[in-house]
Amino acid sequence: MKLLLIADIHANLEALQAVLKVPHDRAICLGDIVDYGPDPDRCIDLLQKKDIPTIRGNHDNAVAFKVDCQCGYKYKHLSVATREYTWEILDRSRIEYLQRLPLLIKEEIDGKKLYLTHASPRSIYEYIKPETPDEEIQSMIDGAAEPVEVEFLAVGHSHIPMNRKLGSLTIINPGSVGQPRDGDTRAGCAVFDTETREMEFLRLEYDIDAVCKKIEERMPYAEELMAILRWGY
Template identity: 55%
Template sequence: MRILLISDIHGNKEALDAVLEVPHDMVICLGDLADYGPSPSECIDLIMQQGIETILGNHDAAVGSGIDCGCGYKYKHLSEATRDYTWKNTTEEQMAFLRQLPFSIEKEADGLKLYFTHGSPRSNYEYIRPETPEEELEEMLSGIDADVVFIGHSHVPFVRTHGDMLIVNPGSTGQPRDEDWHASCAVFDTSSRETELIRLDYDMDSTCRKIEDRMPNADELTAILKRGY
């Protein structure tokens, strides 16, 4: 089974459309549908209409429940600046959908135990990064019975091992922060146990025009998309 992993869409409908064209048998979204981008309503609607299983991200919780996003200092002001725009452009039904998203999903396929969450198994505000020390990973993953753990949140794609466990981050679909502007996703093949990290072109010009026409802090938001960080 080919599982398409998408994450951190952040209201970028053009990028979301691009990654969903990747051949797959199942899609799992690791959270953060809204904030930063110009099309939160359209992104949430597409996820709902296609019945894509989705994890609660920290921005989903902030939009749906009005709590602090817990963002890092570098980007928090943009999250707060775009929150009013996001609220004005999402319906109560869409916010209710965000509020009911689960913290984690567990599945079994081809003899593998799979665990999906947004940040870490301890918190959807906590980052697992490529360089996270092994001793910190041990604490974050304590008590998790899984062969593969899928996480998002950092906007940086990577694959690494921790003991017998594989950790996969598909990167950010809608707002990459690894100095590559292309939409990011991953495909995990449960049969071969191989992961493919994928980068795709999308109509960034259209996304940027929408930001410029509709949103506060437009110059900063479009510059981040174009730089890839």
């Protein structure tokens, strides 16, 4: 099976539409549908229309329950400002959709066991990055609410693609669909072939100008939000 992994859409409809065109048998979203972008409602609707299992990210959680997103200092003011916009856009049914999203998904596909969550197995706020020390990741795994007794751990949250080993565990981050922060402005995703165990990381062009136009017309802090999309960090 070709499993499409997507994460950190952040209300960027054009980027989401681009990654969903990648050939796949099934897709799973690792969270953060909302905040920062102009189309939170349409992104939620598309995921529901496609019946894509989705995990609740820290921004989804903040919008759904009106709590702190606990994101990094550099972007926090943008998150807070765009959340007011997001609440204006989303109706009650879409808020309830975010509230119902699970914090993790466990799957076994073609004999491969996967643990999928937004940030770390211990918290929706912790970052697992390419430079995170092994012992720090291990402590996150040891502190998980449910045992991480799998071969593959898939996370998002950092917006940075990653494929690394920790003992017998492979940790995957497909990167960000709607807000890459690794200097590459293209939408990010990954396709995991569960039969061959091969992982392909993809970057796809999309209409950034169209997204920026909507941000400029509708949203606060438009210049900063557009700069992130145009620079990729």
